[in-house]
Amino acid sequence: MTAPPDDVLWARGLHYTYDGSPALQGVSFGVREGEIVAVTGARGSGKTTLLRCLSGQELPERGEVWFNSAPVHTLGRAARERLRLRRFGWIDSSPRLVPELTVWENAALPLLLQGTGYRTARKTACAWLARLDVGDCARKRPAVLRQAERQRVAVARALAHSPDVLFADEPTAPLHRTDRAQVLRALSAAARSHGITVVLATHDFAPTPAARTADETGAALADRIVTLTDGRRSRAPAPEVEPAPTGPEGAAACSLSV
Numbered sequence: 001m002t003a004p005p006d007d008v009l010w011a012r013g014l015h016y017t018y019d020g021s022p023a024l025q026g027v028s029f030g031v032r033e034g035e036i037v038a039v040t041g042a043r044g045s046g047k048t049t050l051l052r053c054l055s056g057q058e059l060p061e062r063g064e065v066w067f068n069s070a071p072v073h074t075l076g077r078a079a080r081e082r083l084r085l086r087r088f089g090w091i092d093s094s095p096r097l098v099p100e101l102t103v104w105e106n107a108a109l110p111l112l113l114q115g116t117g118y119r120t121a122r123k124t125a126c127a128w129l130a131r132l133d134v135g136d137c138a139r140k141r142p143a144v145l146r147q148a149e150r151q152r153v154a155v156a157r158a159l160a161h162s163p164d165v166l167f168a169d170e171p172t173a174p175l176h177r178t179d180r181a182q183v184l185r186a187l188s189a190a191a192r193s194h195g196i197t198v199v200l201a202t203h204d205f206a207p208t209p210a211a212r213t214a215d216e217t218g219a220a221l222a223d224r225i226v227t228l229t230d231g232r233r234s235r236a237p238a239p240e241v242e243p244a245p246t247g248p249e250g251a252a253a254c255s256l257s258v
Ligand SMILES: Nc1ncnc2c1ncn2[C@@H]1O[C@H](COP(=O)(O)OP(=O)(O)OP(=O)(O)O)[C@@H](O)[C@H]1O
Pocket: 018, 019, 022, 023, 041, 042, 043, 044, 045, 046, 047, 048, 049, 050, 203
């Protein structure tokens, strides 16, 4: 199968089941370099499973996943782990930081695991923490931070090794409205300034075009929206959502509600 020329990551016909219950039913997906794509859909529609298949954490039962010219779906576990460590970043809805390590050590972990020297790793991690407005927390332990600060540290950790693709699975779900806006803006600004491709799962969606263009909703976060319904790509927008205002095939000045 030939890769779409502009896609850094793409998948065809993904099927995945949990104990016989289908979670993905023939999903195809592609994302261009530097693009921010939001994967939306109701709870249980398959967003997390799609991100896990795209990032090589799970192998689809059928279908293909390609990262550039690497067939992720046929790589062995060790090769997929290397790919995830070096080329991908991952942010969960709850920041899983190592409590015994300081904030900067947490942010530096992917670099240290790749063999980057201690000083360089610390400098790079601290620069990312500063960019995400938690630079003054660098020497603290995660336990004394607010949830939103911990999530910013998790974002810094996911970006510190300059991944090609960042997967963010409901990254602001547990945060308050204001914190959600700030974290989303910080994440998207960091990704855009470094040309990092983002695949962002969310069931949270600005309800109207007006809301999507208001600054406080994290305007223009996503370049494109992909909607899942019961494990399938749906062409129609999510239920309570108006059609995207302009642009080809869902490309729009759209954003996520925050
Ligand atoms: N570990 C699991 N074991 C069994 N079923 C699972 C498991 N994880 C997910 N599922 C089921 O697979 C389907 C897709 O789940 P998935 O988590 O991918 O959807 P989602 O859109 O990310 O949902 P949410 O917004 O709630 O996170 C759902 O029906 C879910 O109940």
